[in-house]
Amino acid sequence: MTAGVGVAAMAVLAAGYPAQAADKKWVLVAHEGFDRPLRVDGKPWRLDPQGPKSPWNVGPFDDDGEAWTKMSGPLFQRQLRTLNVFRKRVAFGTEGWLTAEVAAVDKDKDGRPDSRPGLSTASLPGGQKAARISEPSWDAGVLIRPTRPLPEHYRVEMTLRGIDFGGKRNGTFDYNGRHNGYTKEACKTRYPWTFQGALPGKTRCQYPDVTRENGFYYMTILDYATPAPHGNPGIHFRRKVIMDGYYSDDERWKDAATCNPKTRKMYRTFDGTFNGVNALFPRGDKFREAANNNISNEYYAKTSCGNASMDRRYGPGGKFEGHLTSAEIRPELMPKASYRFAIERDRTGYTLEMSGPFLHVGQATLRVHHDFVEDGRPIWHYNQKADEYDGRFDRKLVHKGPAGTYTTEHAWPKGSAYPDSFIIGDPHLNYYEGQAYVDDIRLYVPKGEK
Template identity: 55%
Template structure:
């Protein structure tokens, strides 16, 4: 990548939608955990060219032109106003939280403000940077200023986009300005990563713990929990966030206007995820496992470097009681096989909740990089990830699930009403200290949910660090391949 490279982009959204599909993507069912060498489809350097076989490149951002959100206007998010950031009852000021935890929740909202930035970038503004930050002292300015800015990579003339989030009580993501086409491939390259995990075998690294400032006080997830605000609990009495850090390498959400929000709400809005959850919580929330892609065997995540990749298709028919029926259950895909967060897994059912697909090696970046891609095509989603993973080295993995496979749907897969008949609709009841709230008909017949991708940290009350991304590309099926 250099400043002389020519950026390629879409001409119009209409042209994105016009390209028909070509080949059927091979599927992989819900399997017992077992070696799955067939999933390793490529080794060596990843693809960095233009068009791909069967795909036509319609938008491409290589960040060769200088860009920064620094200096952009911070806009006060006015609670209760139907604006560009409104989604549903699980919004930051949502009626669900008020119903299950007022007066604690409404009182909590009076103690801080949220400021936002929304800045377009890329040719024709096809990408949007979304940033948010809490103003806890109500002085009219955000407590910290996360930024998205182009930077020179170490020892190189190449530029990439730095996502810098200096405090946990803020969020920063990159998303498409418009909803994605009916069928697409979207991919992004990760050039550096510093959002926590172990360094030389320890979560403590100088004055940082798991990527957070180890000495800063009152670092909590206030006020959003899965059961609403906590009664008679001050900001600093909420749970400390430092055990849990993370980053979304690439995820598909079910609405067209993603932005950073309180942690629980996003758990109800995801379709497909590739993320890192760098969490020193093994045994607390579940007995997490990690896949060794070289041997096809599982081991306890307590023995990992805690800089993993979770490759997840979100279930549309089952919800976690531990997340108050807000968060869906997961379908994990790895080179060791597949697993479901509903069940225990492993040779002796010794693991539960999370199965991590592979471990990244941040120390190898930026000389080496990772590429993540999601495809939606021919009634299925495909996850693909490439890079120099722990144990196996450079490799590429692909996993595909049909929209409904073995009777299990991917959450809100339908972009149009015609794609879905209401078969998995249900009501979900949330409970809290003040009472109950029912999310009625969460997936009705006649509904439609556009696809949008995010890269970064969408959690307004968790995660802290920085990462650098490059080469964000959008493809549509190439109708020339059908001739």
């Protein structure tokens, strides 16, 4: 459904960063400014043993999860045995309140990762310190997350000082010897993780190419305590609210739209710079059955150009389909300029906020709120406690693959509970490549709840 266009959909506030950080209702309880050297890259790699005893196991949609085997038969396990995954889990910050999760694939099984992703301290041109997320190869991932789940009510924010994870620069995807942020070697594919499991008759290099799709998670909330990089389908089942960048000129997004916050009118994403920010609420009542085999939720977007449920056409005359992106950042302005991304959880729902010099509108703060259940539409797995949810949106989901099916008997049962944990970076082991500079991660709670 397409809601009416209105300012209430996403507030466009005055120029400059929000007053939220100084607002009397918030109390700062944790802060990382990256002034002290990070000790992540020097830590040793650990081989992920896979299976239920792995410290990184996350159930049936894990890297070696039961779901993929049921959908693929023995082919998936054979393909998975062609590689290893090495990992690091390193706590840092005051009292270790943050954790770096770093992972890389070892495709030739020579006992070491094929690339060297990492998180390190970097100096910006003005001398200011920041954290550099470095991912030189697509078959790796780097995340920053909280060491412990977030409190019941909170505001978490980070400042972005620079990004090079794809998108256009000066009107082209080809720059600095790369295409869409990827180096130009052959055989950069999704192998072995797809939404249907293994692909019969396909070798590693015959799997779908990934270089038309790059991206970065600015700030996203997942529904479990220990997020880490995994094969990309699994995370689509774990997101509560999303602020990310997805930079793709794939033909399936040819009718997607981006909002111009100044005119409050949508334009074709393909007519922009491919540097948009998605502010999305995964729906707990609808799933992408055809495209993603019931593994990915449908999304609901709110922007200053209007609201859209992206399971159908939207916008004036129903001319758009696919993502509705909230605004476009301008990477060329960083680090002199910066962007702040924040998520708040209060007693009613979630608020997504982004601030910075956006294309078309200039310096602005964009905020959008969605109740836990709004107009009968629930945010997926919003409840941190069992008594916050009565089971009304529970359902069976059937996931079909080339060799069989896997069934999620209860996708959201009564008595379930899902902690909030944020991620910043790249959670995919078979997608995304580049680097970003992150600064000033802050956690606030409402006054009186410290």
